[in-house]
Amino acid sequence: MxxxxxxxxxxxxxxxxxxxxxxxxxxxxxxxxxxxxxxxxxxxxxxxxxxxxxxxxxxxxxxxxxxxxxxxxxxxxxxxxxxxxxxxxxxxxxxxxxxxxxxxxxxxxxxxxxxxxxxxxxxxxxxxxxxxxxxxxxxxxxxxxxxxxxxxxxxxxxxxxxxxxxxxxxxxxxxxxxxxxxxxxxxxxxxxxxxxxxxxxxxxxxxxxxxxxxxxxxxxxxxxxxxxEQVSGDGVAIEVDPRSAAAAADLARQLPGAHEFSVREGSIRFRVPRGDTAMPELLRALDAKDIATAAMQVTRPTLDDVFLTLTGRSLREAEQPAAAEPEVSDAA
Ligand SMILES: Nc1ncnc2c1ncn2[C@@H]1O[C@H](COP(=O)(O)OP(=O)(O)OP(=O)(O)O)[C@@H](O)[C@H]1O
Known part of the structure; x- marks a missing residue:
């Protein structure tokens, strides 16, 4: 068409x-x-x-x-x-x-x-x-x-x-x-x-x-x-005792395809291609090292995440009203 x-x-x-x-x-x-x-x-x-x-x-x-x-x-x-x-x-x-x-x-x-x-x-x-x-x-x-x-x-x-x-x-x-x-x-x-x-x-x-x-x-x-799925994968957020954060983040980094890490005190965020399969694996690894998780959340990616990954900007930010454009003509 x-x-x-x-x-x-x-x-x-x-x-x-x-x-x-x-x-x-x-x-x-x-x-x-x-x-x-x-x-x-x-x-x-x-x-x-x-x-x-x-x-x-x-x-x-x-x-x-x-x-x-x-x-x-x-x-x-x-x-x-x-x-x-x-x-x-x-x-x-x-x-x-x-x-x-x-x-x-x-x-x-x-x-x-x-x-x-x-x-x-x-x-x-x-x-x-x-x-x-x-x-x-x-x-x-x-x-x-x-x-x-x-x-x-x-x-x-x-x-x-x-x-x-x-x-x-x-x-x-x-x-x-x-x-x-x-x-x-x-x-x-x-x-x-x-x-x-x-x-x-x-x-x-x-x-x-x-x-x-x-x-x-x-x-x-x-x-x-x-x-x-292709562009950004699922978002994962886990909360651990801040003293265990570095060790927990090391374990999470071993998950296949884990990327975009941010670690702040006891809060660790990253992305993986499939949160549902990565989570049990991470929980087992944390358990084996006696690291307790206070909270864990998996979020499905949004189209805004896709845009952010591709362009480095959020589509929502990019939607803010643009500054006035200079006067232009229709002719090329
Ligand atoms: N007639 C025109 N003369 C000069 N510049 C133009 C003209 N029409 C569009 N532009 C410029 O071309 C760019 C693309 O504009 P366009 O309207 O295609 O965007 P858009 O994605 O449809 O945006 P919106 O969602 O705001 O409608 C903008 O920088 C716009 O200012």
Whole structure:
């Protein structure tokens, strides 16, 4: 469904400072039909820029791609016909009615009036918007508005849909509801979904496969659980008498694959590939040396641990609002 090689995008900075922003620095992507792929990275990592290139809204500075079976550079119209794109801000006019928006969107894709209305009804049902057709879009809740945006992106029955930060700004209940709908769209309609997010829980809950981007480059790729296992392993924390800490840490260091040690007084922390198998082994070793453990805890890694291991930064820290960017132009 998507094959991209070496996609790059530079933006020229305006003003006296000059120079360039290298927003995307050579991205390779492969997305198979029917996949639900999460494109995860902190603010400013290059997610939206990549998405805008893949959806023909922005020309790549370098690289090639095939999207929905059409060449991005030579057949942009073919790409546009075969994809749906749901942008961050959505695109509904505040005064118009839900049903009208859906119909108009269908007409923009050259559907007949009857087909646009019929397809709008099916999508409204599937996305829990039935009964709201006569409501002005400005009166919808945030969650309903996002679902309308998604319905509009799907009106022409594309096989591939891009969702840019679908649940940003929604309360936890609306987010969970939206996730359920996204899962169902894939399950019931077989739509391939490529979504960007900077929420770890969203990536974890939704995606079959994650592609992690940082500073314009892909830094990891895989199923959320596989990434956690490969990249960082389980976290282990044990508490012993401070006088035994050095000896206990020595024993823990002998566990296969143990790494990232920190020892502070009687508190020892480290990571191992599998906490459940390492723990009994360590307990036996400590017991044999008469070292008593006051507490022991194993924690499963999070996607934040993955990001930290790969980049040396926490995704949560990286999400802090960025400093104001210099004025820039859209032209490369
Ligand atoms: N039109 C533009 N002109 C200049 N620089 C831009 C432009 N669009 C994006 N950038 C810069 O490119 C970098 C990547 O931005 P992008 O919007 O792709 O990130 P993102 O990962 O989608 O972030 P967010 O999660 O905040 O949406 C940032 O440094 C951004 O300031």
């Amino acid at each position: 998507i094959t991209a090689r070496g996609l790059e995008r530079r933006f020229r900075r305006k003003g006296r400072a000059g120079g360039e922003v290298h927003a995307v620095r050579g991205v390779d992507l492969d997305v198979e039909e029917g996949e639900l792929v999460g494109f995860l990275g902190p603010n400013g990592a290059g997610k939206t820029t990549t998405l805008r290139m893949l959806t023909t809204l922005l020309k790549p500075t370098a690289g090639t791609a095939t999207v929905g079976g059409h060449d991005l550079l030579t057949d942009a119209a073919g790409v546009r016909r075969n994809i749906g794109y749901v942008a961050q801000g959505g695109g509904t006019a505040p005064e118009s009615r839900v049903g009208e928006e859906l119909e108009l969107q269908g007409r923009l894709y050259r559907m007949s009036k009857a087909d646009a209305i019929a397809r709008g009804k099916v999508l409204a049902d599937q996305l829990d918007l039935a009964g709201l057709e006569q409501r002005a879009t400005k009166t919808l809740s945030g969650g309903q508005r996002r679902k309308l945006d998604i319905a509009m992106g799907l009106i022409h029955s594309p096989g591939l849909v891009f969702l840019d930060e679908p649940s940003t700004g929604l309360d936890p209940q609306s987010r969970a509801n939206l996730w359920e709908h996204i899962r169902r769209l894939r399950a019931e309609q077989g739509v391939t979904i490529f979504l960007t997010t900077h929420y770890l829980d969203e990536a974890d809950a939704l995606a079959d496969r994650l592609i992690v981007i940082d500073d314009g480059r892909i830094v990891a790729e895989g199923h959320p659980d596989a990434l956690k």
